[in-house]
Amino acid sequence: MMILNQIVESINQVREKNPLVHNMTNVVVTNFTANGLYALGASPVMAYAKEEVADMAQMAGALVLNIGTLKEEDVEAMLIAGKSANEHGVPVIFDPVGAGATVYRTETSCRILDELNVSVIRGNAAELANVIGEQSEIKGVDGGSGRHNSVELAEKAAKQLDTIVVMTGKEDVITDGQSTFIGRNGHPMLTKVTGTGCLLSSVVGAFAAVEKNLVLACVSAVSVYGVAAEFAAEQSAKEGPGSFQIEFLNQLAKVSAKHLDERLAIKKK
């Protein structure tokens, strides 16, 4: 199966090359994000100061911008980092956490999308709907569920924003507006642990650093992530969300060609 082989090749590349992923992310998930990237085989770095983010983004394999707990100074630094990444051909992954929950988040998301060349946007349906001006309910930073035809919404967002969209939910949709993949790996336990969406955005960064075909990089990231979650849930879901969080890190380090072959559930639309 062609997709399977490409995904296996991508995760092998991440583990061999240990790409540097520059994360400007929120204070809730920094530790989990760094440990998740290490577990996967990537090299995380966090840097926020205006004085250094251009330098750090330039040397990274990918830059991940996440507005989960942004303050005004962080927005400015994200724009500096993003422009540096754009100038040096470093892919920029954007996670519009909670877009739609407050006007500030929606406007900041639009500003980032407007001023930067974003390679991939990763969010749930509510966040993406809000970013492209569709009405959608959102409570806090957790998206609403099931009110959209997600494939249609994702493709619309990809075309309107001229970027690759990774829309996660019960089904995951990856699309550049032309070719679209639908994934069914993953597990509901992911919704019981904070930062699993944020970490996925950073994992997309790790794959984007080693695979130039960014749609394929996203397909690989989403698949590896979902398969790891399934194995983690089987090992730990009965114990509870604390144990799942830890076992998920273990499984990100373990996920193999065999695991992917057994479970991969992604197809081209």
Next chain:
Amino acid sequence: MMILNQIVESINQVREKNPLVHNMTNVVVTNFTANGLYALGASPVMAYAKEEVADMAQMAGALVLNIGTLKEEDVEAMLIAGKSANEHGVPVIFDPVGAGATVYRTETSCRILDELNVSVIRGNAAELANVIGEQSEIKGVDGGSGRHNSVELAEKAAKQLDTIVVMTGKEDVITDGQSTFIGRNGHPMLTKVTGTGCLLSSVVGAFAAVEKNLVLACVSAVSVYGVAAEFAAEQSAKEGPGSFQIEFLNQLAKVSAKHLDERLAIKKK
């Protein structure tokens, strides 16, 4: 037993309604706080920017203010959020971490209590003594122990601050100055893990979001928390504080009417 039934009803409400709890907390405990709230059944959100905290607090079921690693800009944002919460009838929980350890923390605590209508203040004896101007030793952010008659101190603080006091320690005291409850659930392992006091303040927020009788909400929060800690310690205390931290998250998700019935140790004074 009436209290037991009310506590069971409250935890069921939290799990059914998944109340949004807006936390403005310290950088040490953000991840643990978010995961603890998810485990309990609540929906955590963290937001700190002056530009959005009024909007976020307004839509939340409770606002939790924690000064564990405050900076000046955070104080300003906390006051904006708190005023919004007050205007919209959203209960405000205040955790004066380390009040008394530095003049800045004591003064900031007093400023918050002065400018906002705080529904519940949750702290240890040393913090509460300092907030109401009683002399007390405090080392860093961990309270001293056993030098106060805690019931008397808690009731005095409740009357003086005109708020509900949750004073935690070997015994937990919940009082509005009129009716007072004394709880004996919990476990010393809680003192070996950072942020267990901070998370309790956020758990009070989760219960305050679903139970209008705020004294009862506090009684429920303290009891559920203490019983979960007891089961977690039995599962993991021999392994050590790392395992306890994880098992405690598991137990927050598991605590049931049966667990509470077996262990509940709270009574009205």
Next chain:
Amino acid sequence: MMILNQIVESINQVREKNPLVHNMTNVVVTNFTANGLYALGASPVMAYAKEEVADMAQMAGALVLNIGTLKEEDVEAMLIAGKSANEHGVPVIFDPVGAGATVYRTETSCRILDELNVSVIRGNAAELANVIGEQSEIKGVDGGSGRHNSVELAEKAAKQLDTIVVMTGKEDVITDGQSTFIGRNGHPMLTKVTGTGCLLSSVVGAFAAVEKNLVLACVSAVSVYGVAAEFAAEQSAKEGPGSFQIEFLNQLAKVSAKHLDERLAIKKK
């Protein structure tokens, strides 16, 4: 064996006195640092505000400065805290995370070393080389490997900076430029978990708070840390990096005279 006895005495002192360690550290590792210090037996406190850091540093047993995610305002606060520590005889531990990765980190490191009396600097070979102006490659915040004669580099840094150097890597080197110790405890799993270097710097702080001979304090910190890592890896390395992180916290709480006697691998050059 004399060193063994001194190390056992030092860890016993930490557990009896629970020294307050004031950490100004990065947002990735705050929770892990606090939990690691608690597990060891120390009392962590984090405080960052210019308004209070002088007060907090003054009452602490050690001050730990870590530039992992610094912003300009943090640098200013670190200098205020450091000057207060210097005035009151509180040892200052400095961790130049990522020095050399960006000009900003290198310059900030030099500024801190210039304006403060730093008691101990803890870093990897690449960071220390960059701080003293030796050319070295560094990728993100993870040091390069094996390109230096580490003992020579550590001794040169100690003499040039007039401070104690703890240089960690495959071998750990502790030196004040005169007497030099080489340690071989530890485990590669430490490189799979974020913040293990940062936590070690804070653990050095805990030992420096109870042992006036700071070279001995560093020898103790590095040895206890490495031995705990070995036991943790034996318990958990097969499961993965998530489980190792948790088991390492458990083992920091458990490491005993017997464990040290079995495994201690440190010698004077």
